[in-house]
Amino acid sequence: MLFNNDELPQDCHKVCNRILQAFAIALEIKKEEGGKHYFEERHKYDVPCGSILRLLKYPKGGNSEQDEVIRAGSHSDYGSITLLFQHGIPGLEVQASRTNWISAPCIPGAILVNVGDQMEFWTGGRFKSTKHRVVFLPEHAQHDRYSIAYFCHANDQVPLDVIPSMVLENNDINQGQKVKTAGEHLQERLEETYKFSETSA
Ligand SMILES: O=C(O)CCC(=O)C(=O)O
Numbered sequence: 001m002l003f004n005n006d007e008l009p010q011d012c013h014k015v016c017n018r019i020l021q022a023f024a025i026a027l028e029i030k031k032e033e034g035g036k037h038y039f040e041e042r043h044k045y046d047v048p049c050g051s052i053l054r055l056l057k058y059p060k061g062g063n064s065e066q067d068e069v070i071r072a073g074s075h076s077d078y079g080s081i082t083l084l085f086q087h088g089i090p091g092l093e094v095q096a097s098r099t100n101w102i103s104a105p106c107i108p109g110a111i112l113v114n115v116g117d118q119m120e121f122w123t124g125g126r127f128k129s130t131k132h133r134v135v136f137l138p139e140h141a142q143h144d145r146y147s148i149a150y151f152c153h154a155n156d157q158v159p160l161d162v163i164p165s166m167v168l169e170n171n172d173i174n175q176g177q178k179v180k181t182a183g184e185h186l187q188e189r190l191e192e193t194y195k196f197s198e199t200s201a
């Protein structure tokens, strides 16, 4: 039933826009610039963008005896925010401080929200694109791990320049640097990833 229509990604997108409203309020974006709707206006569901829903399965097996067994390597997500639904089996670790890894436990009914690269550009680094990874835990030997991720991206044409926020001290933080669009940033990150796979294939 879940896959007969577009309901799940649409609902995820609505949740993301509510979170982005809260961010816009916290960032005190001026009313004449869009106020709390600033990000929503740049995240229209039917306009081309990199948003994607992914269903992930980490098959059971193996063992965690070896040091540093990583199931998904350290990375940041490319979009604005990511919703992550973990079900029963943990394994995700996040680097909130950018130094130490902390595990993100499964909290029943909770959705984990990661900040992505676009939000870091828009806030001139005030919001950090969360580094995260998935590690092998002893329970993974016996149980498959499933997660669902909704990667929410701004529309392709949206520039990743610093937003008109009253709480960012210096709105010219990125001055002098070429401003990329959301679509260009996605393309760059995908090329980096696939260049590596092609040369190592
Ligand atoms: O499966 C998870 O918990 C995280 C997956 C993830 O970070 C990703 O696919 O970008």
Ligand SMILES: [Fe+2]
Binding pocket: 075, 076, 077, 132
């Ligand atoms: Fe991720």
